[in-house]
Amino acid sequence: MPRKVIALVATGIALVTIVLVVVLWWWGTAGLSGKELVTARLDALRTGLSIGIGGGGVFALYLAWRRQHATEVGLVQKELDQADVARAYELQREVAEHNRLHAERVAAATEKDAADRRVTELYTKASEQLGSDKAPVRFAGIYALERLAQDNPEHRQTIVNLLCAYLRMPYPPPGDENDADHRERVQELEVRRTAQHVLSSHLRPAAGVTFWGEAQEVNLNGATLVDVDFSGCHFGEADFGEAVFVGTANFVGAAFTRLASFNRVVFEGFAQFVDVKFDAGFFVNATFHGTNFMNAAFRLAQFDGARFRAAVRAEVAEAHHPRHGGSDRPGDYFNTAHFRELGNFRRASFDAGVDFSDVTGSGLEFGGACFGGVTKFNRTTILAECLVDDGAGQFIHAQVSTGDVATRSTWPENWVVGEDGVITERPVETSASD
Secondary structure, three states: OOHHHHHHHHHHHHHHHHHHHHHHHHHOOOOOOHHHHHHHHHHHHHHHHHHHHHHHHHHHHHHHHHHHHHHHHHHHHHHHHHHHHHHHHHHHHHHHHHHHHHHHHHHHHHHHHHHHHHHHHHHHHHHHHHOOOOHHHHHHHHHHHHHHHHHOHHHHHHHHHHHHHHHHOOOOOOOOOOOOOHHHHHHHHHHHHHHHHHHHHOOOHHHHHHOOOOOOOEEOOOOEEEEEEOOOOEEOOEEOOOOEEEEEEEOOOOEEEEEEEOOOOEEOOOEEOOOOEEEEEEOOOOEEEOEEOOOOEEEEEEOOOOEEEOOOOHHHHHHHOOOOOOOOOOOEEOOOOEEOOOEEOOOOEEOOOEEOOOOEEOOEEOOOOEEOOOEEOOOOOOOEEOEEEOOOOOEEEOEEOOHHHHHHOEOOOOEEEOOOOEEEEOOOOOOOOO
16 A cells, blocks of 8 residues: 555544544533543543544554555465466477477488488499499499398398399300300309399398398299209298209208299209298299208198109219118108198109108198109108099099009008009098997
C-alpha cells in the first residue's frame, strides 16, 4: 500500500479519535460537577483513546497481513519466474540437442552418400576392368572386387554374383598350342582360376574374418570350371546346373544349407564329395567320370538318370582311393553315405561300378538303373528298391550289364540277379497272423 494512503488512514483514525473524545467529553459529562465530572471526563478520554488505539491496531494488523501476503505472492511469483527460466533453459537445451543431432544426421548422411558414391565408383571401375581385353587388367578387377567385398559386407552378395556371372561367360579351355588364340586362352584360364580361388577362399568358415557368410548364394549355372576347389566351403543356395567341370572337382567337407543343383552337370575329371553335407542335392542327368561321395550326408538326394562312367585316368582314381585296388575296385563311391530321406537313383548308369557299402538312412531307389561294373552293398541294410512304377503303370527293373559283374558284386539281401541280368526283389515275408 502507498505511504500516502497509510498516512491518510492514520490521520483519519486520529481525527475520529479526537472527535469521539470531544463528543464523549462534552456529551457524557453534561450535568455533572465536582468529583463525578472529573471521573466521567477521564472515562470519556479513556474510551475515546481506546477506540482510537483499537482502530489503529486493526489497521496495523491489516498492514501486516497485506505485507505478508505481498511477500508470499512475491515468493510464488519468484518460483514461477524461476520455473519459466528453467523451462526456457530446457527448451533452449532441447533445441540445441535437436540441432546437434540434426547436424550429426546430416553429417552421417553426407558421409554415407560419399561412401556409397565411392563404393559405386570402385564397383564400376572394377567391373570395367573385369571386362577388359587385357588379362592383367582383369586380374586387377578381380582383386579390386575382393577388397571391396571385404570392406563392405552389405555388398558381398552382389560381388559374388558378379564373379559368378564372369565365370558363366562362355569359355573354351586351351587346346592346340598352334591355335591363333592359344595364348589368350591360357591367360584367360589363369584369370578364371583366380576368380574361382577368390570365390572359394571367402566361402570357407575356416577363413575367419575373411569369411563372407554362409548365406551366400552361388549361381554357376552353365559355367566352365577348371580344377575347382570348393573344399570346406559353405553355400546357401547353389546352382551348378549344366556346368562343366574340367579336371578335378573338389567339394570335400563342403556344406549346402539349401538347395544344391547339379542337374545335367558334366564332371570331366574326378569329383570329390567326401564328407559333404547336403540339405537337398539334385544330380539329375549328371555325368560323372569317377566320383567319391564317401560319408556324405543327404536330407534329400536325386540322382535320377545320372551317368557314372569310368574315370578318365585310372591313376587319378587310384590316387583318390589308394586303399581300393585290383580289378574289383569300383569306379564311384557312396560308402558310409547317409540318406535321411529316400535316395533316388532311378535310371542311373554305373558304367565303372559303384560302392554303396555301409550306407544308412531311409532307403535307396534304383528302378531302371544299370550296373556295368563291380557293385558293392556290403553291410548296407536299408531298403534298396530295384523296381519302380514309371507313372504309366509300367514297372522298370534295374539290371546288370554282364553276368561276370553280377558274380563279382555284392548285392542287397532283398535283390536277386537273374541270368539275363535283370534284378528282381525277393518277396517280403509276412507273419501268419497277417
